[in-house]
Amino acid sequence: MTAPSVWLRAFEAVTPLGDTWAATAAALAAGKSAVAPIAAFDCAGFPSTVACEIAAPWAKVADRRRAIALHAAERAWQAAALTAAPERIGVFVGAESGRAEFATVRALALAAGSGPAFDHGAFARFAPALAARFDAGVASPAAVAASIAGRVGALGPCETFSLACASSSAAIVEAVRALRGGECDVAVCGGVGADVDPLMLTGFGLLGMLSSRGASCPFDIRRDGMVVGEGAAFFVLAIERGPAMVEMAGVGRSLDAGHLTAPDPQGAGAVRAMRAALADAGEVSVDCVQAHGTSTPLNDGIEIAALRQVLGEAAEQAYVSSVKGALGHWIAGAGAIGLCCAVHAVVAAEVLPTAGLRDVAPECKARHVVGTAVRAPIRTALANAFAFGGANSCVVVRSAA
């Protein structure tokens, strides 16, 4: 039996460039970038001191991850204006674990003793007073999906993908499969990244992943690392076509089975995921690629080489861009904001540019969109997400016209 088509009925995003996708897209089209000195905490001495932060007052809350996610998911749900029985609504979210605020972590660590040994007795006596700041409602990776399920009244499948930079793309893949398989009729899917905090920036910095120049410039000869960003993007998918924005035409995932941090040097895992998504869509090429494009020296070149392997000569014709130049790397939310750009290309006939890209590196040659957006009819678009640990996830969207 042929699987039913899956349609995108609405989507929404909250980003450092706007509280809505419309505002964000306008800023991206004009070539704006949100990369700026970190305001959230004192980052003096850090390997990188810039990020892409959401400055809106409503986002200045202790549980920033969930606040950002709900902001986008609820608006996407409202825009879709769909109704379905609770058990026929699924929720699929890409999110990493939440974290207590720095002050809470500090207080708990101090309570456990200042020496090398963790004092369970002291911790057990002190920590209950602060439990609401680090309980499962805050820290569980599934708290975002559960909150969204509660808000939209969903009692269908509810799943959380913690797959580093491929988390939200993997969640979207799963939503498509659950809809095709008849497990639900409607699905809310997407992801959130909220990693502009001292501990995560330390972790990324110590691994040498961050741009010491303080610039996100995917595919550029000057690229020297990523800039961390934050935001959320959510999609409402349905089996019923209705006033569909695009068709969720193809999905594919793969594993490199290689290194913990570096991609397969030949891009073999990326190739398999892209080929799987294209085959699933019944396409051999696409008009536009929203690349993972992290601005790290190794990844960008490997992704372009993989793209050439997959598309062959057609790679010369496909527009390529990466939103990370403007919005930074959202980690768990990266695949979702990338898909926003891919959908925008198809729906608005406008390919958004790669901010920060000026001098294309020799190993990154492609039909890049530089400066401002390019107006062009786009029938199909591919959105890539490639993660630490060698997890790859790709989605192909196709015009519903």
Next chain:
Amino acid sequence: MSVAVVGWGLRTALGSDADAALSALLRGETAARPPRSFDGTDYRAQLVAEIDGDPAPSRHARYLRRLALLGCEVAQAALRQSGVATGDRLGLFAAVGGLRVHWQELMGPMAQQRADASDCWQRGLRGLHPHWLLRHLSNNAHALLAADIHARGDGATLAGATAGAQAIAAASRALNAGAIDAALIVAYDRLLEPETLVDLGQRGLPAMVGLQSWVGPYAGNAGGMIPGEAAAALVLVREAEAPLCWVQARATADGELSEPAGSTLAAAAAPLARGIAVVDGAARGVPTLDSAERIALGSVVDGNAALLATAAGLGQTGAAAAVVQTIVLALVLRSGMLPPIACVDVPAVGPLRPVVTPTPTAATAALGLCSGAPGLAAAVRVDVEKPR
């Protein structure tokens, strides 16, 4: 749609493998004890279910903690048992509870910090181990195991208290979509971390008495849950001639801050409940939660269905629960004997029939339920004859 299980591996507090766990459950044993690996005197949780022993020495120990290493061990065992081919058509799906703080590594870098994080780099964060993030990576075990076993097909890391059920569901979809030919699922979790014990305690869930006084789930005076730890693995394929069992899973959520409503557990169970006469309950051991669960389940399964509580023996195993239940329930059904609920003599009155003595059964299917905060519920259906 059910998929076939052709390999498994299990490590719980009730023994070093699946057969040992079944034998202990049939004897009505519980692994509940006061903590042995740390001083738990001041935690509200007075009983826990800890795995005896440590993983074998591994080069992955610099990145992975104890339960993840045990997860890799049971995954390798499951893969060997299954004999499936590795490579591009083998998928890998991991189920993890979530990131823990790793206090031991943080205490030094946090010792001189100010609450407002001013000058936090110089005050200690620069001293964090360069691999801190890799140890903290949610998919680190997934990545290292994929490399070890050459799993290059589809895969993901699912997270949260119902991650085991989520992973089974995701792997089943990938199999049924034709994306892969076989899927290895590895699930591990430990509910004995300091912040987890405090969180459970604040929600009034764990057993706060000694073993002699503790009464198991589904009794009117049930004495709370037993936080535990486990590592479990399954190998799934679409079809097999004589598999170990067939499995199907559903995870859902309702947005509650603590445990899900009973109706949410029923919503997870409902799509899988056809013809079910044996249920392994979520077994929280809190009378109000147990009662709500039984009433809700009574609307989706036969009100006279046998009610088990393997978590009373094994402890609550969080993200690993659904995978643990798949293995244990398959063995229970194959043994033809239902294990009694540990430490329960007289169950509370209500729908379903709590099993308090070893009871013969001819059932070929069972339903396992699990839950956790925030508002997460899941069900797994296990069949030892091919479901129609």
